[in-house]
Amino acid sequence: MKTDLEPFILSINNLDETILQDVTPAFRHYEYPKGYFLLKAGKVCDQLWFMTKGCVRYFYTDENGKEANTWFSLDEQIVTDTISFVTRKPAQESIQVVEDASFYAIDCEAIQRLLKKHHAFALWYIKLVEKHYIEQVEDRIADLQFLDAKQRYEKLTTLYPSITNRISLGHIASYLNITQETLSRIRSGKL
Amino acid sequence: MKTDLEPFILSINNLDETILQDVTPAFRHYEYPKGYFLLKAGKVCDQLWFMTKGCVRYFYTDENGKEANTWFSLDEQIVTDTISFVTRKPAQESIQVVEDASFYAIDCEAIQRLLKKHHAFALWYIKLVEKHYIEQVEDRIADLQFLDAKQRYEKLTTLYPSITNRISLGHIASYLNITQETLSRIRSGKL
DNA sequence: TCTAGAATTTGATCTACATCAAAATGCTTT
DNA sequence: AAAGCATTTTGATGTAGATCAAATTCTAGA
Known part of the structure; x- marks a missing residue:
């Protein structure tokens, strides 16, 4: 299997x-x-x-x-x-x-x-570590520093369109480091 | 040399x-x-x-x-x-x-x-990538998300005590993603 | 040593998002 | 379908840090 x-x-x-x-x-x-x-x-x-x-x-x-x-x-x-x-x-x-x-x-x-x-597995593992590094780090530090809550939310939903169906508002707000209330307002266009 | x-x-x-x-x-x-x-x-x-x-x-x-x-x-x-x-x-x-x-x-x-x-160089390079990953990423994402400007400044100066002598206030403020004015106030204890 | 420009500090106001409280909506289980 | 709980939304107010403006201190060159 x-x-x-x-x-x-x-x-x-x-x-x-x-x-x-x-x-x-x-x-x-x-x-x-x-x-x-x-x-x-x-x-x-x-x-x-x-x-x-x-x-x-x-x-x-x-x-x-x-x-x-x-x-x-x-x-x-x-x-x-x-x-x-x-x-x-x-x-x-x-x-x-x-x-x-x-x-x-x-x-x-x-x-x-x-x-x-x-030796070949070591070369494979290097690729894995590189791939994982990119997944975890790419843009993320810059985004945290330079984008505001709304921009980060828009980027997240663009990158993962299904995320809002799959993950609760509370979890997403926590990731964006804003309150649920603020995320709710962003979603409804009040911010 | x-x-x-x-x-x-x-x-x-x-x-x-x-x-x-x-x-x-x-x-x-x-x-x-x-x-x-x-x-x-x-x-x-x-x-x-x-x-x-x-x-x-x-x-x-x-x-x-x-x-x-x-x-x-x-x-x-x-x-x-x-x-x-x-x-x-x-x-x-x-x-x-x-x-x-x-x-x-x-x-x-x-x-x-x-x-x-x-093969041995590949193993060495894995260690290098791992070391670099840790230097670049460890705590940094969490710090950006959870610490405020003052806490991040204190952490930076603790980690690199010489940094304030070696790097201008403007560069450090930029890194902390705050204005020079705010960093100046943090340094003088007004925040 | 004097001077000009750069770097830093100080002060006054403004804003994005937090917090607190309550209302509305949605989802399960019987 | 109703009850009960979790999730989301709405409203009112507070605050960290921004912005704008000006004063002060440092620093390098003449």
Whole structure:
């Protein structure tokens, strides 16, 4: 039942059939419902997930227990807390499924083993890290610094037209770092 | 005169002497004065620099020609526009020396060649990308979302105590995305 | 040492978005 | 279909930091 795993792997970078045969068994398939935590802040992120469908949010919890979303990943994306995964230190953020999702997961140890074993896998992994960096970082820092709430909302809905159907106003407002009230006013054109 | 290059390379990850001998000639040494542009927005970033001392700023220029700093790197840091370097697309941002600086530079082509040639170099490069990701991203997105101007200023000066001596108030205000006036008031304790 | 331009500080007002409170709407479960 | 809860919308007021204008301090060259 791993029919969609290989295309996902090969979409990152090509890998010879022989190496692919050694790589695919390192992945396991999971289905998680809305509300499930892939990662809780304070734990080391030990997995890297390929999400094939669904939606997750990344969020911080402040000292008062208030949550603040920093990101959403929808459908076919790499999901992990890169900093924790790389440093082996406890994650600052949590990752939670917000729409039932399926994943292929590989753990850190398997990656380290494959990196040492196959030069070609190391080249593949470089592409993965680069791709993930771009997904997570591109424009985001500049947007946070230079766009106001309305512009960021418009950019988000342009980039992910389905997001407003799939994620609640509260979650989106939290991501935009504005209140629900303000987002509601933006949506209705009063701002 | 490449005495400090090898320690810098080895500080990323260990490399066997034989491979190191093949890697070091790919780097060239440069000294650039304040004001020099390592990268101008619109050009593809073709180089990766190891800065051994000095200071650079990363900034965007908006449609009105107004500049906004997104980052500073001081002294011993990796300097490059990762997105452009990886995607080979024109950079959105510019990188400029703000305090006379020395660098060891390697170009993209040399990296690609060495990646294919040496498995160990690929493992080294993974460490480099990870290190750079952490330098550039760690906490930064969360800080932008959750800290106010004063908190971000305090964090910046804690992280880089020398920054206020080395970088003008205008550049720092631009990075904090506040006006010079507001930063001046923060410094004097009026906010 | 003097001077001009640049950098920084100070003051007064304005605005985007927050906060608090309440009303309206939508979604489940029986 | 009604009840009950969660989500979204609306309204009134407060505040951090912007903007505009001017004064002050620093700094480099003559």
